[in-house]
Amino acid sequence: MKYLMPFLGLVALLACRGKNVEGKNMGKEIVEIKKENTSQGVDTLSQEPRLKTFKGLADTTFVRLADFSDGFAFDLRYATENNFLKAKVYDCAECYTRVKTAKALIAANKDFLDKGVKIKFYDCYRPNSVQYKMWEIVPNPQYVANPDKGSIHNKGGAVDITLVDMQGNELDMGTDFDYFGKRAYHDNTDLPEEILANRKLLKETMESHGFWSIRTEWWHYNLSAASNDKVANFKWECND
Structure with a gap:
């Protein structure tokens, strides 16, 4: 039993580190997607409304x-x-x-x-x-x-x-x-x-x-x- 406890602790520590690495990678992926969208002219957080055009409108409208x-x-x-x-x-x-x-x-x-x-x-x-x-x-x-x-x-x-x-x-x-x-x-x-x-x-x-x-x-x-x-x-x- 005295050898089992350190082993279980090591397993738990590795599991936590795996989650942290996964979380960091996930955050990095989100940032990369945001950058990609921004580079294509798309702002995923806010998008200003576009101005209208006069196409199809009569002069008296x-x-x-x-x-x-x-x-x-x-x-x-x-x-x-x-x-x-x-x-x-x-x-x-x-x-x-x-x-x-x-x-x-x-x-x-x-x-x-x-x-x-x-x-x-x-x-x-x-x-x-x-x-x-x-x-x-x-x-x-x-x-x-x-x-x-x-x-x-x-x-x-x-x-x-x-x-x-x-x-x-x-x-x-x-x-x-x-x-x-x-x-x-x-x-x-x-x-x-x-x-x-x-x-x-x-x-x-x-x-x-x-x-x-x-x-x-x-x-x-x-x-x-x-x-x-x-x-x-x-x-x-x-x-x-």
Whole structure:
């Protein structure tokens, strides 16, 4: 019996070492599989959703802009109370446009990105029902389009935008969004050179991609190709 106990202890020790070696080899195998998958472009731990394409979509289809480009910034003011209405009129912050508007915006933003800046959105497509809400709060055609006729925002062809640098800092445009006064006019040249240069960059680039501006708002741009589209009341879903 005195010779059997050391023998049994040795067997147990070898068995434990075998399990440890097996466990280490198994861990090594998992790491190697992970490395192999990663080398093939597959991340087994997390996989970023791919951007959508416009293939098969009609130019008049409404799309969520962020699904087709990750190169924009957003500050959708009408989903907050930080706007001239002092009221939240969108249930949630989303930027939708027609496909043709989205294509033009992505093309324009590519030019901006080449210059180290990008588009930041204050407003995009606006359902006609929201236009009526805005009209109830501010029934003044100088500031809000009459909802009976609708605006190009209601057609998915207008955006309110500014430019930001790659750190998200807004370029100085002279006024905040929805500032209603002469300082916001495009033809006001009595402004510092930096502001005039920033507005010029925004305006000339947008116009080169089929957009046109209005005299009194440096932030507002309409897509010419959307002028004859119908006023819409499409409403996007809000995901809590």
